[in-house]
Amino acid sequence: MNKSNDSPPTRGWDTYWQGARNSGAYASDGVNHPAVATFWNTALTEVLRHGGSRRILDIATGSGAVVERLTESASDGNHEITCVDISAAAIDSVSSRFPGVVGLVADANSIPLDDAAFDLVTSQFGIEYAGPAALSEGTRLLAPGGTLILMMHVRPGIIFEECAAALDAVRRTRNSRFVQRALAFFEAGFAAVRGADRTDYDKAALELNPAIEELESILSDHGEHVAGDTIVRLYSDVREIHGGIQHYEPDEVLRWLRRMDQELAEYEGRMQSMCDSATDANGFAGICERIGAQGLHVDRSEPLMTADRASAIGWVLQATRRDRAT
Numbered sequence: 001m002n003k004s005n006d007s008p009p010t011r012g013w014d015t016y017w018q019g020a021r022n023s024g025a026y027a028s029d030g031v032n033h034p035a036v037a038t039f040w041n042t043a044l045t046e047v048l049r050h051g052g053s054r055r056i057l058d059i060a061t062g063s064g065a066v067v068e069r070l071t072e073s074a075s076d077g078n079h080e081i082t083c084v085d086i087s088a089a090a091i092d093s094v095s096s097r098f099p100g101v102v103g104l105v106a107d108a109n110s111i112p113l114d115d116a117a118f119d120l121v122t123s124q125f126g127i128e129y130a131g132p133a134a135l136s137e138g139t140r141l142l143a144p145g146g147t148l149i150l151m152m153h154v155r156p157g158i159i160f161e162e163c164a165a166a167l168d169a170v171r172r173t174r175n176s177r178f179v180q181r182a183l184a185f186f187e188a189g190f191a192a193v194r195g196a197d198r199t200d201y202d203k204a205a206l207e208l209n210p211a212i213e214e215l216e217s218i219l220s221d222h223g224e225h226v227a228g229d230t231i232v233r234l235y236s237d238v239r240e241i242h243g244g245i246q247h248y249e250p251d252e253v254l255r256w257l258r259r260m261d262q263e264l265a266e267y268e269g270r271m272q273s274m275c276d277s278a279t280d281a282n283g284f285a286g287i288c289e290r291i292g293a294q295g296l297h298v299d300r301s302e303p304l305m306t307a308d309r310a311s312a313i314g315w316v317l318q319a320t321r322r323d324r325a326t
């Protein structure tokens, strides 16, 4: 079942969850670290170890990474799982993957559900996108004795560095106007193949050259896998089409470039929001303090580290509601 309140702005996430994440500009989600899966499996097994019936809420659920862990860890109880996301496409995806889960399209800042309605509230790299007010929503929804488990973006940290590099690479690509220049170049190129004068083509080629150089410099600065291979694929696809322009369908090429233009703009927005949502040690201490002031006891608050302990992956915050909010 999907319920919906007024449609809030999705800030590019809807396009992402509609499936564009499988294309070049969306391939890097940065959260597939084995330590993350281990963390959730251990934490959820511990919290749900007594079986029984629990009401569980996952906030900013995306396509259901935590819901998947919940359904595995909560298989011996009669649990009711609800998930919330600002993106309708994300909720559609969770609902089709997990038919027993209740999906709700809502802004995490204002979740239309009753106070103290849940025994367990979770969020993985999600609640922080909605800003500080969403934390109060998370605690408001927690019943006495209930547990809050959050994994939040950390800075500095491995995901933050990856997103910051992707942000810089995509922003520089957009500033170079590579896609627009490639569009003009191919438009003139297809016209030249049809017999038009080559003046426009030569001019467009000259204008494209500095943008090509900028992409080469981005790839040299950040490595060719930056931004989930988006830049390197754009660069090599343009070169490949250029090398055999007569074999390509003009409409398809121009449509692809216009779509890339849109995807890069949304990708930049998404990377910016990831970087903005990452919290440093002071910010995280403030969050723990606020959670405490809202009547919760903080049981665990620390960075989750990579296996070699060289980088932080995310902040882990686990807290229990002892009483109602003060």
Ligand SMILES: C[S@@+](CC[C@H](N)C(=O)[O-])C[C@H]1O[C@@H](n2cnc3c(N)ncnc32)[C@H](O)[C@@H]1O
Residues within 6 Å of the ligand: 013, 014, 031, 059, 060, 061, 062, 063, 064, 065, 066, 084, 085, 086, 087, 090, 106, 107, 108, 109, 123, 124, 125, 126, 127, 129, 130
């Ligand atoms: C990085 S994704 C994480 C998704 C999922 N929790 C996971 O770990 O795969 C961030 C999610 O936050 C959602 N989101 C962003 N702003 C939100 C808001 N104000 N309210 C609810 N969800 C929001 C996005 O739609 C997206 O699904």
